[in-house]
Amino acid sequence: MNVGGAVYILEAVNVHLAFGGVAALRDVSFAVPEGSITTVIGPNGAGKTSLFNCISGFYRPQQGSIRFRGEDISRLKPPARAALGLARTFQNIALFRGMTVLDNIKLGAHVHLKTGLLGALAYFGPARREEMAVREEIERRIIDFLEIDHIRRQPVANLPYGLQKRVELARALAMRPTVLMLDEPVAGMNREEKEDMARFILDIKDEWDVTVLMVEHDMNMVMDISDHVVVLNFGQVIASGEPSQVQQDPAVIQAYLGDGDVETLRRRLNLKTEAA
């Protein structure tokens, strides 16, 4: 869809999602400009992860639709959405713990591979060539880029948290995504790891031609790298726009910090950004 110059690759249109009687998302609409880094922020329980789950296809909204390049994908199952290039990472890392780093990343390439059961049993000819090609691509484009060559043979279960997050990003990249969805990519990381991750996300946007949609609580990072910010509170979009705009929005400040004195809170938000 093309509105006023910007091309929106992903849109949520009037999405409504309830669990039992409790509404997690209420009439949520927003659009992700192609090639942008768009960040969804909001207090705990605002519905950010639920929104991601609606986009990936795990939750079926009761009303509204999700559109990808203008087409309604609400009826597609998660694997079909993956095939469109919707890749994501999870808030609580969802790697395959029984496998090595390399195998985890290779799984990301699943939809781009063709080997069937018979080819797999024989591991000969095309099946073998395909495995070599995917290995080569992963080594060259992903393992080197994310600086994880030293751990490629290790089982993911033994890795420190920060590296696991990085491997999960690697797996999502192996999907050759068009839209990369990151649910709290730097949560629980130390400062240095956060900076690395921010750099990776920027590089991915610039060099891979990927649109990034992320959920993040770290305001410094959000204000630093986002092109577009959407604020969710109690399942509703209360503001959206450029980071600097959103940051000044009284409704946002109020949502984040309760009913306290708006002026001090605004200063705190600003201070955080300056510290970055």
Add this chain to the structure above:
Amino acid sequence: MRIGDAKQTYVADEALWTSSTQQIWFGLLLLALLVFPFIANSYLLYLACLVGIAVISATGLNILTGFTGLISLGQAGFMGVGGYTVAWLSLHTAVPFPLALLAAGLLTAAVGVIVGLPSLRVKGLYLAIATLAASVFLHFIFSEWTSVTGGMAGLSLRPAQLLGFSFHNDFRMYFMIMPLAVIMLLAARNVFRTRVGRAFIAIRDRDISAEVLGIPLLKYKLLSFGLSSFYAGVAGGLFAYFFRVVTPESFPLAMSIFYLAAIIVGGMGSILGGVLGAVFMTLVPEGLKLLTAAVTPFYPQAPVFMSPLLGVVFGVLIVGFLLFEPNGLAEIWRRIRRFFHLWPFRT
């Protein structure tokens, strides 16, 4: 390990045997398997054939339960389908054994896929019960569909045939079973070097992320059921050729549990584990029996208390593995290998 010369080294790095030492050991193993029937006595030959069949079946169950995480108590029923298929073909047609085994595998795979249908919705214990029910149902068919299965009396087979050559003794059967076991093991190993095998493991480890990566759960669960049942069907077919009789009692429920125990003891989700487990589960009871026979001359009472003891010892061994080495014999083997690999240096 930084990889410089791309192509060449990836091939080596992805190879089945990553070092020439491994290649040599594998070659020696094949040679030993080839020479074995010429030096073994008839009892050892008989055991070797049983082990070969058990290895194929355990590997099949391992694909489903160990690698894909779908627990099944249907293994005996699946082997029965393979066994009866071969028996029926042997009685009513003159098809050579490779075709009969292929038919047994394919028919069993089809049955397996149907039995696997509930696996999208039910997991864990519930799936165990669903497969158990399927097994009971198959058992019912074996005993009641008399016109095809011969009812409780079962079916007797003529020896397996290939181009006028008859496999009428254990020596010849060995040369049918062992090569097939080796080929099917290598094929199973291959599956886990590709996207298909990785998808199985992904479903076992975390099915939600598998879906996000574009892996359709139902398709791969059914594929795993089909592949696993194919192995069970071929093993059942070999079983029929080997004993040359199949009855409903040839495939009791205890057999399903035997195979489940084999992969637990050997190592779930490891091809080597399935092999070691099958060998262990087949040979240990025999060893305990031999032990009983050996001490009987000195303690004539031995058989009286040894035979119930067999069950106890066996059970204790299995529980021991569950408690102390959940990764099974395969893990113990890896540790031994690492030790010798580094020997004489201390780790």
